[in-house]
Amino acid sequence: MADDVMVAVEGRRIKLSNLDKVFYPGADFTKGEVINYYSRIAPALLPHLAERPMTFRRFPDGVTKAGFFEKNASRHAPSWVRTVTIETPGSSTGAESLDFAVLGDLASLVWAANLAGLELHVPQWTIGARGAARRPDRLVFDLDPGEPATIVECCEVALRLREVLADDGLTAVAKTSGSKGMQLYAAVTTTSAEQTSDYAKRLAEQLEAELPRLVVSRMAKDLRRHKVFIDWSQNNPNKTTIAPYSLRARPAPTVSTPVTWDEVAACRSVDDLTFIADEVLDRVDDHGDLFEVLLTKGPRLPRG
Template sequence: MSPKKVAVEVEGRQLALSNLDKNLYPAFTKGEVIDYYVKVAPTILPHLKDRPATRIRYPDGVDGGSFFEKNAPSHTPDWIRTQTLPTPGSSKGRTELDFIIIDNLPTLVWCANMAALELHVPQWKVGPRGAVHSPDLTVFDLDPGAPATIMDACKVAHLLRELLAGDGLDSYPKTSGKKGLHLYVPIKENDRTSEYAKECAERLASAHGDLVVSRMEKRLRKGKVFVDWSQNNPAKTTVAPYSLRAAQSPSVSTPVTWDELEGCGSTSDLTFSPEEVLERVDEHGDLLAPLLDNPQRLP
């Protein structure tokens, strides 16, 4: 085996980890990326389970370019769960792809070793025999348009929380790991999530037009927060809770409390490193655990 490769056994699976000292961020190595995902695995895996994963890979680090990978590459180990799923409207003209489903620690480590820094999943699951289920999550992506910031997204999150509560729904926030916030509503499986999310965004924009925009056009977003409902489209994905994000310093899409959003005084209050996220998990457990076991009925 090459001296740059290390043979490890992970839950009975043999893996060859490579280039562990290579910087994938300016001051964070591939070995540290893998170590983070190993440590956060008990918390992230339930949010990845049964959801086909789109990986964003950075083989030469965050400064070296990236590519989206939906299809399982030809060298994917045969013990990794894959599922052939239709991909209507694919930009590459493929009608179906073999998606990887990250259901266990060896698969998570294998993906991290492939420099898949970011893990994105849809709002629906695949059954044990490959049946595509209806969405069990509704998500809102609160995206501030400069000069608006995540502070403005916090205000919109509270307004959206109140609107959803008026419909009898509890909602749960996380940072995007970049400049915005995501708000999740766990639901009983339902095919109307996209329609409902769009309606909520439009209601919010109608009531708070000085702060909120619900339409896609970028020219409308300056100084406002775009409530992006479109990630409920079954063909789209959202970065998974606890996933790393690509930036100059490693950041994480981090579950937060409503009190933290209320008390946020600056952008740095909602920026979390991998180390900080692991400390938060030790302190709080999984703040998004209700997404796993608290389905609610859409109105």
């Protein structure tokens, strides 16, 4: 195993460890390659992490070993990593508040990757200058296929959902989950923390009524076989979704990858929309950030 290496990143000194450790044995993809990927994808990724409290899913022994979610960053973070204290009533840890990291710069992102924070999960809201949660600025629909359905069926649902959102004046963008499903997002302006959940639930129920053989809006497992579950509940302010361009803890270093609507329409197999780290870097070179529209203020969310 390689010795520790001290590096300077934007003026910050970071000790990187175990760079030769294989994190994805199926692809012989090492911790050093994880850090390299996050360093290179940072220009596209960081704007989508800015001002959003981070929940890590860490895999110190690689993806073949059990990982764990971590929200409380204060015990690991150097003083230059920004943290924000957020109330967490009902937390599984029993803590009334936790100190979340906010990854706003390359040095902080490299620090997180060195902690084996393979997966980066963020909420659909940002924090203000003093750490208070703002109202949601993103709407999300998490499309989860029930076997034997796959991302192919998710694409069919996504195309119809895009049309419904467009009718309401919202511009949808899509990404793979990096696992088996996909997500649709739209930038929105809201008046309450509950507004996105209420709106998303209404649309999910609308599509279930319209496409009953393909769509389900309820979470019960016995309803989901052969169908695509539109998980509208991910808009709950207490929940997070995988960030665009984040790695996933799968056998290969797959990435939650923004895709074009032409790619969604053309999808005929799982392989059509499965991308690993090196491919995503090439895609950003070719397409730029397909999620850039989310970085501008969205229209007001329609009321029910």
